[in-house]
Amino acid sequence: MLTTVVVIVVVVILAFLGVAASRSDTFRVQRSTSVNAPPAKVFPYINDFHRWEAWSPYEKLDPAMKKTYSGASSGKGAVYEWSGNNKAGEGRMEITDAAPEKIQIKLDFFKPFRANNLAEFALEPRGGTTYVTWSIDGPRPFIAKAMSVFINMDRLVGKDFEVGLANLKRLAEQ
Secondary structure, three states: OHHHHHHHHHHHHHHHHHHHHHOOOEEEEEEEEEEOOOHHHHHHHHHOHHHHHHOOHHHHOOOOOEEEEEEOOOOOOEEEEEEOOOOOOEEEEEEEEEEOOEEEEEEEEEEOOOEEEEEEEEEEEEOOEEEEEEEEEEEOOHHHHHHHOOOOHHHHHHHHHHHHHHHHHHHHOO
């Protein structure tokens, strides 16, 4: 009887490890919205970390969050570092490329876990509107693969992206 239980437990663990190992080595989360404003009106809200407080849902995770800005005041070379409660964590963002149609950001998390990702905002003009796509890409080490069996990163982060894009839309359309 005990041998049967041990065999079943070992089989379940091996199956779980097999499922986790079969997951992709990378992840991507992406959301988009259409903003009734030209790209030139949307761009400054993303290109300047000082303006993120007005639209980013992550800014509201910890009202006492410590923030540091360095490098360029906006655009390529602008750096934003934060340290907050358990929800906000600790990390650093740096704009690595800023063009009217795309802003790329190196995004490093230090707490609650280490991660190095690439965030991107694509701004596509469509007549008098702008189609804005916010995405994040990064590696998925084995521990993250194992967690992905239980936690859906797309649903988890995607909700925040939807809120942020709705806030950005509201601001740019004013």
